[in-house]
Each structure stands twice: as C-alpha cells, then as structure tokens.
C-alpha cells in the first residue's frame with residue numbers, strides 16, 4: 153500500500169482560520185496550541201497578502217531523520233518521518249536540518265512535526281489541503297559523485 | 302488554560318512593569334463582558350475623567366476562547382472618550398487566540414508613558430518600547446513596521462491606533478490585525494491618552510487539552526454544525542453587505558443622512574455589486590472557519606498613462622451604509638476609497654460617515670460653510686469626502702475637532718441637532734423603526750448588536766411597549782452570556798445556553814455550566830450598574846426629530862410609541878442597574 157502524504161495544493165484559498173493547525177494540535181498532540189502542530193499558518197503580508205502554510209514536505213530521504221542521532225525521527229515509507237517520542241533527547245538536530253522550518257521546538261526543546269495522518273484535511277473549510285500519493289523517490293544517480301564545494 | 306480563577310496581567314505604563322494577578326470570580330462572572338465589568342469595578346475610577354492616566358484599558362477573553370469554533374472575540378472595556386461613561390467594544394482578528402496563548406484571561410493597562418510607546422506581551426514577554434517614530438503614522442504603515450519588529454507572524458495580534466486616536470478623537474478606533482476593529486465609543490482615544498500607539502500580543506504558549514473524552518467529539522460536532530449547514534452561508538457568501546439591498550427593499554436603509562430610507566440607485570453599493578466587482582478574497586478571525594471578512598480590491602491610477610497600485614480594503618454592511626448610503630456615494634470603488642482613508646486615519650468608519658452626513662446637511666442648510674468644512678461638502682461628492690475624512694481624523698480645525706467629539710457636540714454648537722443621526726452615538730445602518738431606534742439610543746453599547754431591536758421591528762408584533770422592552774432585556778441577557786464566553790455573535794443561533802453549558806462542562810467548568818442564567822443576569826446588571834454610576838441617564842437621552850420623521854415599509858414612525866418605549870426601557874435599565882445594597 154502506498155502511504156499518502158499531506159500536501160497543500162490550494163493555499164491561495166486559505167482564509168487564515170487556523171482550523172487545520174488547531175485540529176492537528178488537538179487530535180494528534182492533545183494540545184490547545186498554535187505551535188504544537190504539524191502544520192502552522194502564517195500571514196504573508198506585503199505583496200502576496202494572503203496566508204501560507206508551513207507544512208512538512210514529506211522528504212524522502214528526510215534530512216531531519218538523517219540528522220536525528222537517536223532514531224527518534226525515522227524515515228517514513230512514502231516520505232516524511234515516523235516519530236518515537238521516547239527516544240528523543242531534545243537536541244534539536246531535526247529542526248536545524250529541516251530546510252523549510254516545518255519542525256516546531258517547544259521551549260523545552262521537544263519537536264513537533266507532521267506525521268502525515270491526514271486528520272487536519274477535513275477541518276479546512278476551503279479544501280486547501282489534500283492527502284496525495286507521494287512522488288517517486290529521488291534517490292539520485294548513484295553513478296555520479298556527490299557535489300561538494 | 303482551564304482554571305477556576307482569572308489570570309490577569311496588569312501593566313502600569315508609567316513604570317513599564319506589570320504584575321500577574323489571580324482574581325476569583327470564574328463561576329460568577331465567566332469572562333469577557335463579565336470579567337471586564339469586574340475588573341473595571343475594581344480598578345476603574347467612575348468619578349474621574351476618561352483621560353485620567355489611572356483609568357484602565359481592559360482586554361478580556363472568556364472561558365471558551367480558543368476551545369471551540371467562533372469563540373474568537375475580545376471584549377475591550379474602558380471609560381469612553383465619547384460619553385465619559387463605562388463602555389465596551391468587541392473585536393476579533395487574532396486578538397482572542399493571542400490572549401489565550403499568551404495565557405492571559407485579561408490584560409489591564411493603566412498609566413501613561415512618557416513617549417509614544419508600544420506594549421508587547423506574551424506568555425514569556427512583557428516590554429514597553431518607545432516608538433516615537435510611529436506617532437503620526439497611519440494605521441497601515443504602523444502595522445507594516447510592527448510586523449517586521451516582532452517575531453511570531455500568524456501567531457500574534459497587533460492592535461494599533463492612527464492619528465485620530467493620537468488626537469483623542471472620540472470617533473477613533475483601535476485597529477486589530479488590519480481588518481477588524483474595536484470601532485465604537487472611542488477606544489482609539491483611550492489608547493492615545495496613554496501615549497500607547499500599539500499593543501502586540503504574542504500567542505506563544507500551548508496547553509494540555511482538558512482531561513476526559515467529551516471535548517474533542519463535542520468540538521467536532523459544533524464544527525460540523527457551523528460549517529456543514531447553510532446557517533453560516535450568509536456571513537461567508539456576501540457577508541453582512543447582503544443587508545444593503547434587503548434593507549433598501551423594505552425601506553429601512555438610512556440614506557442621505559436619513560432623509561430617506563431607500564435609494565433608487567442602490568445597485569452600485571449592494572453586497573452583490575461589491576462581490577461581483579470588488580471582492581478579492583475572504584479572511585477569517587483565528588479559530589473561525591466561517592471567514593466573514595470580505596476584502597475588496599481597490600485599484601488606483603497614480604500616474605498616466607498606465608501606472609497603477611492596488612490596495613485591499615475590508616467592507617461590511619455598516620461601513621457601506623455609513624460611507625456609502627448616508628453620503629449618497631453609490632459607487633463601490635468610491636466607497637472603498639473612503640473606507641481606506643478612514644482606516645488610515647484610525648477613525649471608526651460608521652461614526653465618521655454619519656458625522657459627515659450631518660455636516661453635509663448642515664452645509665446645505667447654511668449652518669456651516671467651507672470655512673468650517675475646509676472643502677465644500679455635497680451629497681455624492683466622494684472626492685470632497687476623502688478630504689473631509691482626513692480632516693476629521695487629523696482634527697484639522699476647530700470644527701473638525703468638535704465633530705471628532707461626536708456629531709451631537711458639533712450640532713449643539715452649530716445648530717442642526719434635529720437632523721443629527723445620533724442614537725447614543727452615531728446611528729447604525731438600520732432604519733427599521735421604533736424598537737431599534739430606542740434599542741440603540743439606550744442600549745449598553747449603543748450598538749445594533751446589544752439586542753435584536755431591528756429584528757423585532759421586522760416581525761411586526763404590535764405596539765406594546767412592555768412586550769418590546771421585555772424582548773430587549775431578554776435578548777440582551779442572552780447576548781451578554783455570549784459576550785462573556787466570548788463568542789462571535791454571528792454564532793448566536795448555534796450557541797444556545799444548553800450548548801454553552803455542554804461546552805463548559807467538557808473543558809472542566811462544571812460549576813459555571815450549572816448557573817449560566819444567574820451569571821448572565823448578574824453580568825447584565827453589573828454592566829448597567831457601572832454604566833449608571835459613571836453618569837448614564839437613560840431618561841434624558843434625546844432621540845432627534847429626524848428619527849421621528851422616518852418612513853419605513855410600515856409607514857411613518859410613531860413618535861408616541863417611541864416615547865413610551867424609552868420610558869419603559871429607562872425604567873428597566875434603572876431596575877437592572879440599581880446599586881447593590
């Protein structure tokens with residue numbers, strides 16, 4: 153079975169209600185929070201004047217999982233990460249490795265990230281979010297050398 | 302955070318320091334309107350003027366804020382620059398959730414800073430910063446600068462005033478997150494009097510959910526009710542602007558300084574036209590999936606041949622009525638231009654429109670001239686009104702400064718009180734008849750939202766003053782309960798008392814849930830008690846002649862009926878607000 157991932161294909165429709173992030177915090181993390189969630193909404197202000205999501209891109213391979221020294225963040229099949237909270241030592245390496253700032257570290261250093269469960273999707277009143285099949289993994293061409301400065 | 306007391310941050314601007322106070326009263330006051338009244342009762346000074354630095358500016362949320370959808374409003378309470386009595390104003394945006402996540406049930410601001418300043422609060426922050434460079438800046442410009450000065454985009458709220466608030470105009474609003482406002486009764490001047498240009502609230506804490514299994518399913522049930530049904534369609538679709546055409550059709554839209562109640566050419570400014578021609582997008586208050594905020598698109602040619610800029614301006618029924626219908630400005634883009642100008646100045650758009658409508662008629666009648674208004678005012682002349690709105694915001698001369706204290710103040714000086722459209726404050730956009738007029742004139746906030754007087758008028762229940770006043774008092778009580786939670790009043794059909802009790806139980810306020818009727822009555826009475834103590838005399842509120850000449854679909858307004866309504870309602874207010882023994 154292909155494991156779907158969360159995507160944000162229609163953010164132009166977003167009204168900034170925060171229903172998605174509040175739902176994730178509530179249902180996935182049992183929190184009332186804007187931050188402790190796998191998706192967070194920001195207002196863009198300025199020229200584009202709308203809202204943008206800060207979602208996990210469901211990387212495969214996932215830099216955050218590669219950076220995690222304890223295996224608390226592991227690679228999820230289909231992209232993104234599987235999190236074992238008990239193993240986390242709050243080093244913050246995952247958040248530092250994420251290219252899109254999708255991991256929130258709470259004041260105690262505990263990471264909060266999307267686990268691709270799809271529960272937020274039905275709370276979006278404008279259908280901005282969708283669970284989709286992941287794109288083919290981009291493992292690269294093993295015959296070529298790594299680009300290094 | 303669920304706790305059986307209130308956690309209140311009290312900041313003294315004079316020292317830049319604050320103190321967290323734990324205040325009892327959760328089960329008797331709930332929060333919002335109830336909490337604000339409690340705090341004003343303790344910390345306010347009924348006998349001193351509104352400009353006294355010791356007067357508190359209060360922001361309060363309720364026990365359900367952030368826990369359920371549309372629990373998205375903040376109650377702002379202060380001694381009003383408009384009438385120097387106790388007042389409340391309500392707004393949404395992200396302010397309510399920001400206070401929740403700053404872990405504050407209320408923020409109380411007293412004192413005055415030496416220089417123009419900005420207060421920053423959060424769950425781990427309290428700072429008063431000097432911002433002299435923002436003084437004199439428009440609301441929009443101030444917002445842009447502040448957004449870059451502080452962290453937390455999307456998870457914070459920025460409240461600020463414009464030049465009107467700095468000039469202590471009683472028509473000055475507090476802008477919340479660009480598109481919402483504590484509009485009425487001069488909140489902007491209450492901030493200005495403290496040299497407080499802006500308040501930034503950082504919503505940076507998180508809480509465990511309440512224990513037990515009831516909460517999440519109840520949330521989902523209510524969320525489903527609010528989004529799946531057609532109940533909220535009207536607010537999302539055309540928004541409140543849909544009322545323009547509806548009221549016009551039944552001859553209940555105040556037009557041309559209430560010289561008439563419908564306009565043949567109304568089609569230019571109906572909600573339908575605004576949607577077709579100007580609507581750019583909707584946005585929402587944080588925690589509300591409805592998204593009633595409508596942003597219109599304003600394109601301006603600033604240079605030939607083809608140099609354009611664009612702006613986004615929020616519109617609703619009330620702003621369109623005030624700066625459109627009342628001024629006979631019947632083009633949607635001209636209305637948006639006026640709204641934008643009023644927003645810049647930090648003026649309450651409703652009050653500004655009604656004030657200028659009076660000034661236009663006073664000009665027509667020769668009571669004032671361009672000597673006073675600086676630019677000749679003529680109904681329909683949008684270009685002149687753009688200048689006049691700016692003059693009003695800046696308090697450009699004696700005339701505009703006086704008008705900025707309220708239309709009736711200017712009318713008392715220059716003449717023309719009989720056609721000043723003032724019901725306690727500048728009228729709201731309903732000319733439905735006697736019950737509404739009295740309801741706004743005597744209502745606690747002088748708002749169309751105090752009680753559904755406009756709906757009562759439309760249901761034609763005969764002319765029995767006692768029955769009408771019973772309705773107003775009961776309806777006010779139900780609304781006081783909602784504004785103590787603090788719910789958006791658009792959700793009033795969903796959040797009935799039983800459901801509120803269920804919500805409160807689900808998050809752990811079982812005691813409060815048991816006594817909602819008592820709480821509502823207590824808060825209603827307490828607000829009136831404070832209002833009367835700060836000088837309100839309901840019997841002496843004058844309803845200008847213009848309202849007695851109104852003709853609606855029901856025929857001419859009955860002045861005698863209005864008189865008996867005022868007497869009966871005044872008496873009830875006296876009873877509700879009688880001093881505690």
Ligand code: SF4
Nearest residue numbers: 208209211214216250
């Ligand atoms: S958290 Fe960041 S690095 Fe990890 S999978 Fe998501 S986007 Fe990639």
Ligand code: SF4
Nearest residue numbers: 176190266267270272
């Ligand atoms: S997919 Fe699941 S974990 Fe990811 S943001 Fe949505 S609710 Fe949260």
Ligand code: SF4
Nearest residue numbers: 166167169170172276
């Ligand atoms: S639920 Fe949808 S509309 Fe609301 S903030 Fe999230 S993405 Fe935007």
